Amino acid sequence: MFAKRALLSLLLVGGVALARTAPEPAVTPAPTEKQAETAAWVAQLLSNSRFHYQPLPLDDALSEKIYDRYLKSLDGDKAFLLASDVEAFSKYRESFDDALRDRQLQPAFDMFNTYVQRVGERTAFAREYLKGDNFDFTADESYDYDREDATYAMNSDELDALWKKRIKNDVLRLKLAGKDLPAIRDTLDKRYVNYDARVREINSEDVFQTFMNAYANAIEPHTAYMNPRTTENFNISMRLSLEGIGAVLQRNDEEMTVVRQVVPGGPAGLSGKLKVGDRIVGVGQGKQGPMTDVIGWRIDDVVDLIRGAKDTYVRLDVLPAEAGSDGPHEIVTLIRQKVKLEEQAAKKSIVEVKDGDGMRRIGIIELPTFYQDFEGRRRDEADYRSATRDVAKLIEELKADRVDGLVVDLRDNGGGSLTEAIELTGLFIDQGPVVQVRDSAARVQVESDGKSGTLWDGPLAVLTNRASASASEIFAAAIQDYGRGLIIGEPTFGKGTVQNLVDLDMFARGEKPGLGQLKLTVAQFFRIDGGSTQHKGVSPDIGFPVTLDAEDYGESSFDNALPWTQIKPATFETQADFKPLLPLLQAKHDTRAKADPEFRWWSEDVAEYRKQRAQTSISLNEATRRAERTAQETRRKEREAQRKAAGLVDDDTVADDVRDDGLQADERDIVAEAEREQKAREDDKPDALLREAAHVLADAIDLLSTDRSLAARVHPMGSDDARTD
Known part of the structure; x- marks a missing residue:
């Protein structure tokens, strides 16, 4: 569920620098x-x-x-x-x-x-x-x-x-x-x-x-043990920062540690002395002293050696990317600092969609995870990192840009902090319950937003897919139950349980026993309407083609997941009932989806993906495989030609060659891979699903602003400026 976090385990994180010697040769674990x-x-x-x-x-x-x-x-x-x-x-x-x-x-x-x-x-x-x-x-x-x-x-x-x-x-x-x-x-x-x-x-x-x-x-499927190293990587992913040099490392097929990415704003990036493809062959502590050879080391052992406290020095023996294996080395000295990991932070953009003869500006907030710097919050640091804080800043910026509506993109957001899910919901509702939590003694506690007022009371939609889970489902369910906004996309994962982290060192003897942490399932959460997202997830109001069935990817794929159940609803007042609006929005979406080539191609890709996923074998006949490969390449070229003919991409845009190269990640040229990834990030090819979600929200704004009878049915309280809020 957390594909974007994989690189975090390779980042150079903080800690006290220790004198180290080379690891012993591999021995039989005991x-x-x-x-x-x-x-x-x-x-x-x-x-x-x-x-x-x-x-x-x-x-x-x-x-x-x-x-x-x-x-x-x-x-x-x-x-x-x-x-x-x-x-x-x-x-x-x-x-x-x-x-x-x-x-x-x-x-x-x-x-x-x-x-x-x-x-x-x-x-x-x-x-x-x-x-x-x-x-x-x-x-x-x-x-x-x-x-x-x-x-x-x-x-x-x-x-x-x-x-x-x-x-x-x-x-x-x-x-x-x-x-x-x-x-x-x-x-x-x-x-x-x-x-x-x-x-x-x-x-x-x-x-x-x-x-x-x-x-x-x-x-239970979400209960887990984390050793000290895994614990630290988890903490990095939640606080979106680390103390180190700011680089992502990878081991290549020559058993060398290679720089895969330089984090912008980190010591490595600001120094200009370390670049993608450089090979780190030795590490030394402080400005002077011995250098430890790290060729053949595991990545996490190299990371342990490079990590260190803020304002301390680390020296790297670097074989530059452009140098041969016998080329000249360079010694790079860096001062470790706090590095912010912005790739996993909330981001904003604006999508413009046609609305009759006019144009609607729809603000987009992409939230990859519900992060929070737990330690910073406990210490009451003024600048501790928080998903809700970051989203609030982005909303203020989008309001200044005078957007007509807002889409919160939670695709692939596997969850995070329960507190963040509650507080984020509070940006869109004026006080009230957000989620109900039942513990092992069957005691139910209603978790509420206690702050009066809203930061955004305009038209709202939430975009989800099957990988939207846990805290994402709490937020989406609350928005849906209040009638505060539209849920668009796929049914969500279906994880309706709450986990707490228990530091095992609390129970142990000694100053720093290093026993790790236990992630315990301690409660089950329920929607404010009394239902549970367990297994069922959150069903969208306007659905897109389903990429994965719940039995293949979701809570239902676990053989020992808690069953679905329900409790009494909490006391809350709905703001709108979108049922009268949904058939009209669905019809407009269906018409547009058939006419939109990008959305149609995506739907075809989903069908092809589901077909391939159902297969359990592959032909070893070369002619058969070449025919399959040719068909895929022909399809890709035809689509690219159609994109250019429709003006969806520039004429000089070169489509990525997505054919299987037969290689594993550590066998590919890291510099070329980094360039490809950078190009993909900069690619301005439209996100068909995000654009369609913006269209659906624009349709809702238009229908409710022009049809007072419909607006009165959706908003029973009535309003002179009826809107999807």
């Missing part, structure tokens, strides 16, 4: 005493109704669920482990409960270490198979890549047969992208070597977190 202590505290919290909304006793039944989830996390595609391995593991199926109580984590580590051994065997087989003349692409065969319901291979021969097709597909993808066989062999051999190496780099903390999440997720 549990530690601290992890045993952490597991004990987690078990107490997850089985206690004072902490968890739906606690489960740690017994044999729960042990089976933990086992199944942990096994799936290791080898969900059943591509590495043998049936004999799983049979050997089965002794743990009903004993993980006893192991956790006894602080014995070795069984989980034994399972992982067997997995590592099998990965080594598979990658060794793949490398050897690449050397032979094994690739006949004229046969009519296919590769079944969806193996969720498959059984584990009975022996190595069965796994060999699976991997021969898997390797063949890797080869064919690169061949279709124009590579010759020697280059293909070189690329894939390096890929398999790196895959094995990176699995062997997984450390004890990683294994422990995976196992504890198998336990937490067995209770």
Whole structure:
């Protein structure tokens, strides 16, 4: 649900700079005493109704669920482990409960270490198979890549047969992208070597977190354990700031740390000394002192070495992007500072849509997440970061621009702070309940906006999709229940539960035990009309084609999600009833959608995506794959020609080549990728869904301002200047 946050885990975050030596070579992970202590505290919290909304006793039944989830996390595609391995593991199926109580984590580590051994065997087989003349692409065969319901291979021969097709597909993808066989062999051999190496780099903390999440997720899908490193990355994503140098790093297929992005306004960007594609081969602390070689290090270990407190120095041994592997190095000295992560912050724009002979200016606020600097707020800092604060500033700017209506874009917004959802709603309503929260004791608390007045009382719409979840659903549901605005787009995710973070260090001995945090589901939230968004989500008033079914992506896809239920409604007054308006808006939308090529193409793409998603295999016949590739390329070129003919893009615009290049992220040229991503950000191609949402809101403004009878039905209280508020 949080695709945009993936890069945050690579950012250089703050902390106290420590003297470090190079990490030890990969060793067999083993549990530690601290992890045993952490597991004990987690078990107490997850089985206690004072902490968890739906606690489960740690017994044999729960042990089976933990086992199944942990096994799936290791080898969900059943591509590495043998049936004999799983049979050997089965002794743990009903004993993980006893192991956790006894602080014995070795069984989980034994399972992982067997997995590592099998990965080594598979990658060794793949490398050897690449050397032979094994690739006949004229046969009519296919590769079944969806193996969720498959059984584990009975022996190595069965796994060999699976991997021969898997390797063949890797080869064919690169061949279709124009590579010759020697280059293909070189690329894939390096890929398999790196895959094995990176699995062997997984450390004890990683294994422990995976196992504890198998336990937490067995209770309920949104309960989770976060080790200290994961906790810090989560905090960065919520406060939208860090103390570091302001760079996003990536490891390439040569095992070097490469700068993927320089954050604007950060020390690296302001210095002008670090750029995309530069390779960091060493790190030193302070203005002087030894430099630690970091070639071959994991990214997060490099990040740990570079991170440091504000106003401290870090030195980087850099091999410039344009230099060869034996080129001259540069030493870059930077002072760590606070870096703001603006990409995840709220943004504004204005869309102009025709309204008869005139033009409507519709303000857009894109909100990627409901962020809040929890620590800054607790310390009452004047400038602490908050989604509501940022949106309020943008609304004031849009009001100064004299927009006619406002669309809040919550597509792909997976949620965040419950407080932010309540306070953001308060910008659009004049006091009143926003959401109801029921705890494990069935006590219901109504969370309300207590501030009088509204910041925006004009026409309003909320744009959603299937990935709009949690806090997004609280906001959208409140706007819908009050009749405050229109909900447009897809049904939302359907997550109706509330989580709290528990710092496990509170229970531990020692000054800095570093046990991590537990994200606990502590309550279920309900709409003010008494219904729940759990499973059902928020249904739009005007719907767009659905990209994903709830059973494939949504709360309903989890086998242990809480059921839907309802409670008594809160006391509130609706501001409008849009039911009389909706058929008129739907008709206008349908007519426009048929005539709008961009919206029509998007609808076709959704249908094609759903069709491909339903497939579980892919042809290994070269002629078939080339025909498919040609059809896709022809379709792309035809669309681009139609866009240019319709004046939707400039004549000199070059369409992106979206064909599969067969490469993984770490195998691509980082500089070229950065340029492509920058071009995509600057692309002025219209967002068909956002533009259509603006049209729908403009239609509502027009209908309610010209039809007083309709306006009176929508707004029972009546108004001389009836509007969609």
